Every structure is written in structure tokens, then in C-alpha cells.
Amino acid sequence: MFTLEKKDEKTFARAGTVHLYHGDVQTPVFMPVGTNGPVKTFLPYEIKEINAQIMLSNAYHLYLRPGLEVIEEMGGLHSFAGWDRNILTDSGGFQIFSLSSLNKIKNDGIEFRSHIDGSKHFLSAENVVDVQRILGSDIMMVLDHCTPPQITHNEAAKAVDTTARWAARSREHYAKVINPEKQKQFGIVQGNFFKDLREKSAKETIAIDFDGYAIGGLSVGESKDVFADILSYTTPLLPENKPRYLMGVGTPEDIFTGVTAGVDMFDCVFPTRIARNGSVFTNRGRINLRNEKYRLDHSPMDPECDCYMCKNFSKAYIRHLLKAGEISALRMTSYHNIYYMKKLMEKIRTSIFDGTFVEYRNDFLRKYKNETL
Amino acid sequence: MFTLEKKDEKTFARAGTVHLYHGDVQTPVFMPVGTNGPVKTFLPYEIKEINAQIMLSNAYHLYLRPGLEVIEEMGGLHSFAGWDRNILTDSGGFQIFSLSSLNKIKNDGIEFRSHIDGSKHFLSAENVVDVQRILGSDIMMVLDHCTPPQITHNEAAKAVDTTARWAARSREHYAKVINPEKQKQFGIVQGNFFKDLREKSAKETIAIDFDGYAIGGLSVGESKDVFADILSYTTPLLPENKPRYLMGVGTPEDIFTGVTAGVDMFDCVFPTRIARNGSVFTNRGRINLRNEKYRLDHSPMDPECDCYMCKNFSKAYIRHLLKAGEISALRMTSYHNIYYMKKLMEKIRTSIFDGTFVEYRNDFLRKYKNETL
Numbered sequence: 001m002f003t004l005e006k007k008d009e010k011t012f013a014r015a016g017t018v019h020l021y022h023g024d025v026q027t028p029v030f031m032p033v034g035t036n037g038p039v040k041t042f043l044p045y046e047i048k049e050i051n052a053q054i055m056l057s058n059a060y061h062l063y064l065r066p067g068l069e070v071i072e073e074m075g076g077l078h079s080f081a082g083w084d085r086n087i088l089t090d091s092g093g094f095q096i097f098s099l100s101s102l103n104k105i106k107n108d109g110i111e112f113r114s115h116i117d118g119s120k121h122f123l124s125a126e127n128v129v130d131v132q133r134i135l136g137s138d139i140m141m142v143l144d145h146c147t148p149p150q151i152t153h154n155e156a157a158k159a160v161d162t163t164a165r166w167a168a169r170s171r172e173h174y175a176k177v178i179n180p181e182k183q184k185q186f187g188i189v190q191g192n193f194f195k196d197l198r199e200k201s202a203k204e205t206i207a208i209d210f211d212g213y214a215i216g217g218l219s220v221g222e223s224k225d226v227f228a229d230i231l232s233y234t235t236p237l238l239p240e241n242k243p244r245y246l247m248g249v250g251t252p253e254d255i256f257t258g259v260t261a262g263v264d265m266f267d268c269v270f271p272t273r274i275a276r277n278g279s280v281f282t283n284r285g286r287i288n289l290r291n292e293k294y295r296l297d298h299s300p301m302d303p304e305c306d307c308y309m310c311k312n313f314s315k316a317y318i319r320h321l322l323k324a325g326e327i328s329a330l331r332m333t334s335y336h337n338i339y340y341m342k343k344l345m346e347k348i349r350t351s352i353f354d355g356t357f358v359e360y361r362n363d364f365l366r367k368y369k370n371e372t373l
Numbered sequence: 374m375f376t377l378e379k380k381d382e383k384t385f386a387r388a389g390t391v392h393l394y395h396g397d398v399q400t401p402v403f404m405p406v407g408t409n410g411p412v413k414t415f416l417p418y419e420i421k422e423i424n425a426q427i428m429l430s431n432a433y434h435l436y437l438r439p440g441l442e443v444i445e446e447m448g449g450l451h452s453f454a455g456w457d458r459n460i461l462t463d464s465g466g467f468q469i470f471s472l473s474s475l476n477k478i479k480n481d482g483i484e485f486r487s488h489i490d491g492s493k494h495f496l497s498a499e500n501v502v503d504v505q506r507i508l509g510s511d512i513m514m515v516l517d518h519c520t521p522p523q524i525t526h527n528e529a530a531k532a533v534d535t536t537a538r539w540a541a542r543s544r545e546h547y548a549k550v551i552n553p554e555k556q557k558q559f560g561i562v563q564g565n566f567f568k569d570l571r572e573k574s575a576k577e578t579i580a581i582d583f584d585g586y587a588i589g590g591l592s593v594g595e596s597k598d599v600f601a602d603i604l605s606y607t608t609p610l611l612p613e614n615k616p617r618y619l620m621g622v623g624t625p626e627d628i629f630t631g632v633t634a635g636v637d638m639f640d641c642v643f644p645t646r647i648a649r650n651g652s653v654f655t656n657r658g659r660i661n662l663r664n665e666k667y668r669l670d671h672s673p674m675d676p677e678c679d680c681y682m683c684k685n686f687s688k689a690y691i692r693h694l695l696k697a698g699e700i701s702a703l704r705m706t707s708y709h710n711i712y713y714m715k716k717l718m719e720k721i722r723t724s725i726f727d728g729t730f731v732e733y734r735n736d737f738l739r740k741y742k743n744e745t746l
Contacts, residue, residue: 037694038701044685066668066693073669074689082685295439296446312417312455316447320439321410327700328411 001184001211002243002264008357012236012262015352018212018243020138021182022078022086025053027243027264028348030255030341031088033272035061037081040272041327041334044083050335050342053085054138056267059131060092060099064114064121068134076136088267089137091128093144094216094248105145105162108169125166126173129185133178140178141214142170144188149222156192157200163190164204171208184211186245192217193226195233202237212243215263219249228257235261252281252344252368256361259348271341275333278322281340285369289333294319301332307339374557374584375616375637381730385609385635388725391427391585391616393511394555395451395459398426400616400637401721403628403714404461406645408434410454413645414700414707417456423708423715426458427511429640432504433465433472437487437494441507449509461640462510464501466517467589467621478518478535481542498539499546502558506551513551514587515543517561522595529565530573536563537577544581557584559618565590566599568606575610585616588636592622601630608634625654625717625741629734632721644714648706651695654713658742662706667692674705680712 006015018025032039032047035058039047047055057077062068074080077087096103096112103112109124123131125143132140143166145159167187174185187210191197205213215234218227231246235258238244245265246258255266271281278290282302287294289301300310301318309318309332321329351360379388391398405412405420408431412420420428430450435441447453450460469476469485476485482497496504498516505513516539518532540560547558560583564570578586588607591600604619608631611617618638619631628639644654651663655675660667662674673683674691682691682705694702724733 036697036699037690038699041700041704043701043704061697065697066689070668070689070693074671074687080687080690080693082690295443298447308418314447314453316439316443317410317453317455320443320453324409324434324438326409326411327414327703328416330700331414331416331704 002241004240006353008352009355010358011260012232013259013348013352013357014262014264015349016243016264018264020054020086020184022084022138023053025086026349028255028259028345028352029054029265030345031056031265031267032338032341033057033267033269034081035269036065037062037077039334039338040276041331042338044081046335047083047338048085050339052338052342054088055083055085056088056090057135057137058092058095059089059128059135059137060095062089062135063092063123063131064116068131072134076134078136086138087136088139089132089135089141090247091132091141091143092123093128094146096123097146097148109143109166125169129170129173129177133183137183139184139186139212140174141186142167142188142210144190144216146190146217146220147192148220149193151192153194153197156190156194156197159192160190160197160201160204163188163201167205167208167210171210186210186212186214186243188214188216188247189234189238190217191234193222193230195230198230198234199237202234206239210242212245212265213238214245214247216247218246219254227254228261231257231263232261235263238262252341253365255344255348256365259352259357260361271337272334275337276330278319278329278333280333280336283364284367285371287371289315289319290322291319291371301336302340305336305340305343307336309333309336309339375614377613379726381725382728383731384633385605386632386721386725386730387635387637388722389616389637391637393427393459393557395457395511396426398459399722401628401632401718401725402427402638403718404429404638404640405711405714406430406640406642407454408642409438410435410450412707412711413649414704415711417454419708420456420711421458423712425711425715427461428456428458429461429463430454430508430510431465431468432462432501432508432510433468435462435508436465436496436504437489441504445507449507451509459511460509461512462505462508462514463620464505464514464516465496466501467519469496470519470521482516482539498542502543502546502550506556510556512557512559512585513547514559515540515561515583517563517589519563519590519593520565521593522566524565526567526570529563529567529570532565533563533570533574533577536561536574540578540581540583544583559583559585559587559616561587561589561620562607562611563590564607566595566603568603571603571607572610575607579612583615585618585638586611587618587620589620591619592627600627601634604630604636605634608636611635625714626738628717628721629738632730633734644710645707648710649703651692651702651706653706653709656737657740658744660744662688662692663695664692664744674709675713678709678713678716680709682706682709682712
């Protein structure tokens with residue numbers, strides 16, 4: 001399922017290909033997020049135009065709305081959303097913890113209330129597999145117990161135990177009901193910010209033998225140092241011959257940290273979320289187009305970018321449209337940011353093959369300064 | 374500037390071509406509205422894809438935001454907005470009356486406050502010509518005094534006098550400062566719902582000799598009967614050899630009324646505004662995709678439509694996206710509605726050439742029933 005094509009000599013960075021039912025995915029890869037189906041503001045042909053080979057959707061959201069009855073009737077998520085490339089879906093665990101007003105960990109799953117209408121639901125290790133079977137996910141994630149910063153070692157250890165128990169049950173259920181040629185399943189390593197627990201969780205998860213391994217519970221509010229420390233400790237614990245996925249990351253800076261540690265796959269709403277606020281990536285850092293200083297600026301969002309938006313619209317025009325609340329502006333900034341992430345990942349991959357990853361990374365980060373409004 | 378190509382034998386309907394600086398426009402035509410530059414949710418290439426030859430922008434909005442300094446610096450509206458086909462701009466009069474919190478008719482123009490920041494402004498017959506010169510409008514409109522329903526004959530007569538006085542001054546100023554090869558100017562016939570005043574206004578406006586004539590102050594809340602009565606009375610008063618433009622209309626039904634009366638040009642925010650509310654045109658009438666009954670509907674918005682959205686997405690999917698508040702849904706419904714209007718106008722034009730306009734109209738209106746939620 002995974003071909004490791006090149007290992008960097010100075011870091012843990014690596015380039016490879018994940019072979020999935022809807023095509024190959026070249027890594028390191030950033031997966032754009034389409035929570036409810038579409039990447040926000042996009043139509044599927046635009047995601048293809050940018051040449052993304054995989055996107056992520058949220059099982060939690062789709063399970064609640066439109067609901068599985070609709071998606072099953074419509075032939076699964078690929079058909080429903082008009083997307084014929086790969087889809088990874090999360091299990092919903094993280095969303096339950098972050099969005100649901102009330103949630104209760106039970107022995108065999110999580111009871112929670114919908115953030116949409118307050119209705120009561122229960123997701124178990126087994127039924128998240130069934131949910132993702134119906135969605136038709138190319139990669140499905142197990143149900144895990146994700147924890148916030150500043151909990152005790154004891155609490156974190158309990159969550160690791162829960163995660164391991166659910167992982168084993170998820171894998172068993174997967175073996176019974178899923179066609180493994182069509183749908184792959186990833187386990188998730190937890191352990192909060194405790195290295196012994198990260199190690200324990202990694203061992204327990206690897207022992208179950210998943211198709212790939214994710215690192216969960218990072219980038220949830222901890223400092224950049226703690227993030228980098230735990231990430232660079234945990235990632236090399238994972239098997240070399242399987243894809244490694246850092247959930248919910250991120251920014252260009254964090255992606256360099258991840259690639260350096262040996263991560264292959266990333267996803268985050270960050271590029272599209274900031275775009276809807278007028279913030280766009282450039283090779284000199286992030287800028288916010290609502291800034292007064294762009295009022296008469298003829299230049300494109302990113303002079304080094306060759307995306308359609310940068311070739312056709314000035315900063316001054318996009319700023320005007322943002323100020324006027326025009327949806328067209330959100331399309332321009334979102335498209336550019338997703339295009340930018342795709343190009344960034346391609347450049348990272350090329351630099352790994354060329355043996356110049358460290359130079360490319362250091363040069364990039366030296367130039368990259370985020371603008372504040 | 375206008376070639377009359379075909380006159381219907383049973384009605385006042387006509388087909389022609391308006392020759393403008395940024396290309397020919399075949400009539401009858403519906404002009405999509407891009408208030409602040411873009412047609413809402415669109416990028417310019419999509420408007421081209423639909424093959425629209427002209428769009429409308431609002432001088433009032435652009436004058437207030439981003440302001441003329443920005444648009445002048447950016448080389449005019451075509452260059453600013455990345456649109457190289459025709460643009461018609463209104464004078465701002467209608468918006469001042471409908472949006473501005475405070476407005477005062479003076480002898481030589483209108484004093485008003487911005488609906489954005491409350492700042493005070495003054496637009497005169499002359500400076501709306503200057504505003505539209507800077508915008509670079511292919512067709513500019515004169516400043517007029519638009520009136521609401523239920524005013525007295527005396528009040529309406531006063532507004533007609535004001536409109537005539539401003540029209541004469543606008544035309545004089547146009548002759549001094551505008552290159553007539555690049556920018557055309559239309560006069561506006563007012564007169565509220567009084568036929569004698571409509572006739573007086575038409576005569577006075579025609580006497581000034583504009584490049585085309587608009588009918589203003591209709592579709593502002595009057596009954597359909599009054600609308601049709603005043604329109605079919607006024608339109609034939611206008612010269613046959615000049616384009617006739619019915620401002621702010623409209624719906625497919627009203628467009629048939631207009632074409633029947635001899636109107637060549639239409640504009641309205643209606644198709645895009647209802648689209649953002651989930652309402653779309655079909656050849657059987659308007660439907661609202663938020664309706665529960667479309668929850669499991671595999672069929673496209675309009676089974677008779679061949680637009681990209683109808684070829685790729687089901688009612689069920691678009692309904693889901695509308696419910697989830699996804700911008701992508703607004704793109705789907707807006708695109709379809711503008712595409713639908715374009716195809717409708719093409720079919721009307723063809724039927725005029727074929728001598729089957731009345732049959733086409735009657736057949737269309739018989740089938741067309743609007744769904745209520």
C-alpha cells in the first residue's frame with residue numbers, strides 16, 4: 001500500500017507513494033478539507049485542477065447532516081459530492097470533543113449531543129467503521145480518545161488505554177465488514193504530551209497492524225516547542241513501511257516540522273479558514289489583504305504564484321471585494337491558498353529527492369514572516 | 374449603434390444587436406448584475422463561459438467603495454475587475470433612493486448619506502457622467518428621479534420635470550467630456566404610473582437624443598397588471614432605431630411581458646439573489662432546493678438544463694450543502710440561474726426570428742408555476 005521512494009540523509013524526511021483505490025497519492029501530501037463534502041468555496045473540478053489526489057471529509061459532520069440514509073441512498077460520498085479521487089475521513093472522535101456540547105466516554109464508545117440540533121447520539125469503535133463504510137472512505141480512521149493540553153499523566157494514560165481498546169475492536173470489525181482492497185484503515189497514536197505514553201500508544205497501535213498510522217492530539221494549543229518535541233519523538237517510533245499522518249496540521253511552518261520528523265500526510269482547515277478572513281500565503285509569509293496598505297496595490301496576492309487568481313486579480317481588487325463582503329473574494333483567496341499548499345508540498349517532495357530538503361526548508365523559513373494587521 | 378434585425382408580427386417583440394466598444398450584444402438580452410464588480414459568487418471567466426456579452430455594475434456602490442480614486446488608479450472597472458466585455462452602469466439615482474438613509478433632491482442633483490458609513494455626498498447630473506467616465510462604462514445612465522408607487526400626480530410630475538432637466542444637463546456634459554465611440558449614454562423615462570406623465574417624459578427624453586432609452590420606476594412594488602399596462606403603453610413610444618432598456622427587471626414572467634412590449638435589454642439581481650436563498654429556475658417554474666422533498670432526489674436542479682452544475686450535482690447534494698451553509702452551494706444555484714436566464718433569452722430571440730414568439734411565450738408561461746416552501 002505504501003512505497004517508500006526516498007529518505008533524506010540529514011533528517012527523517014521521506015518521499016513516497018500511497019496506493020489507494022481512487023489512485024496514487026504522492027507524499028509528503030497536504031489534504032484539503034471538505035468538512036461537508038466540498039472544500040469550502042470550491043467545486044470538485046477546481047480541486048482536480050490544482051491536482052490534489054486526496055481530500056479529507058469529516059465523518060462526524062456527515063453522519064449528523066445530511067445523515068447516512070441520504071449518503072447511502074446517493075451511492076456514497078464520492079458519488080454524492082462528484083469527487084472521483086481519494087477521500088480520507090476522520091472517525092468523528094476529535095469533532096465530538098471539540099464541537100459537541102455534551103460528551104461522555106463509555107466503555108465501548110462516546111455518547112454525545114449534536115452541535116446542530118442537540119439530538120443524542122452514540123458512536124462506538126464498531127459503528128464508526130460502519131459509518132465510514134457507507135461514506136466509502138478510501139482511508140478510514142479509528143475512533144480514538146483525543147485529549148487537550150494540561151491534563152494529568154493519569155488522565156492521559158486512561159485515554160491511551162481507551163484508544164488502544166477501541167483500536168483493537170475497530171480493527172476486528174474492519175476485518176469482518178470491509179473490503180480491504182477498497183478501503184484502508186489507519187490507527188491513531190495518542191499520549192498527550194507525555195513521551196512514555198506516546199511510546200506506549202505507538203507500540204499498542206502498531207501491534208494491531210493497521211494500514212497506516214496517525215499522530216493525534218497535537219497542535220491543540222500547546223507551544224511550538226512542545227509540538228516539535230513530541231512530534232519528533234513520536235514519528236520515528238512508527239513503522240517505516242507504512243504511511244504516517246499528522247492530523248489537523250497545518251501551517252507551512254508546522255508542515256516543515258512534520259516532514260522533518262518523517263510525516264507523510266497532513267490535513268488542516270487552516271489554509272481555507274484564514275482565506276475566508278482575507279489572509280493568504282506568499283513565499284515571504286502570510287499577508288492579510290484587508291490591510292489598508294493594499295488599497296492601490298496592482299500586484300497579485302503572491303508575485304511568485306502562477307495560479308489563476310494571481311494571474312488575473314490585483315491585491316487592490318481582492319481587498320475591495322473582501323471589504324464589500326463578496327463571495328467571489330473568498331473564492332480567490334481560498335483557491336490561492338490551496339494551490340499554494342499543493343505547490344509547497346511538491347517543492348518539499350522534489351527537495352527530498354534532490355537531497356536539498358534542509359536547505360530548502362531553512363531558506364523558506366528564513367524568508368517566511370507573518371504579517372499582522 | 375443599434376441594428377434592428379427582426380420585428381415580431383403579432384407583438385412589439387423585436388430582435389437586434391447593440392454595437393458597443395467591448396463587442397456586440399444580441400437582444401433581447403438579460404444583463405447579470407455585478408454590484409461591486411463581480412456577479413455575486415462568480416469569477417469573470419464563468420460569465421464568459423455562459424457567453425454573457427454585457428453585465429451591469431452599480432455606480433453608487435463603486436463610487437462609495439472602493440471609491441473613484443482606487444478605480445481610476447487601477448485603470449477603470451474593466452481592468453480592475455478583469456472583465457473585457459461590455460459594462461453598463463446605472464447612475465446611482467435608484468440606489469440613493471432605495472439604500473441611502475437620508476436623501477434630498479436639490480435643483481442640480483441629490484445630496485445623500487452613504488449606507489456604508491453615513492458620510493455625506495452629492496451627485497449632480499454632471500458628476501454622474503464623470504463618475505461613469507472614470508468607471509469606463511460602455512453604457513452610462515443619466516441621473517434621474519425615480520419615484521415609488523402611491524405618490525400623487527403632482528409629485529410624479531415634479532419628478533418628471535427634474536428628470537428632464539437633469540437629462541439635458543447630463544447630455545450636454547457628456548458631449549463635452551466623453552469619447553462617444555467608447556462610451557454611450559442612455560436617457561431614462563419616468564412618470565410613475567400616470568400615462569400622461571410617461572408620455573411627457575418619453576417625449577422630453579427623446580428630444581434630447583440619447584443613444585438609447587431606459588424605462589425606469591417600474592417593478593417597484595406595483596401590481597402585475599399596472600406593471601404590464603404602463604410598460605406596454607410606454608415602450609412603443611420610444612424610437613424604433615434605438616435600444617430600449619427596462620431597468621431592474623426581472624423574473625422570467627416579467628421578461629416575457631417586457632419583450633412583448635418591445636423591450637431589448639433587462640437587468641436584475643433577482644436570479645442571483647434567489648439563488649443564494651436556494652431558489653432556482655426550471656422550465657416548470659421556480660423551486661426551492663431547501664425543500665424537504667428533495668432530500669433523496671437524485672435528479673439535477675433542472676432536468677432540461679445542460680449547465681455544469683446540472684450535469685454534475687443532484688438536488689439532494691445541493692440541498693445538503695445549502696443546509697450546511699456551504700458557499701459552494703451558492704455557486705451552484707447562482708451559476709445555474711444565470712445560465713438559465715442566458716438560455717431563456719436565446720430561446721426568446723430565436724423564437725422572434727422564427728415567428729413563433731407568441732407560441733413560445735404562451736407555452737412557457739403555461740408550464741411555469743412557482744413552488745412555495
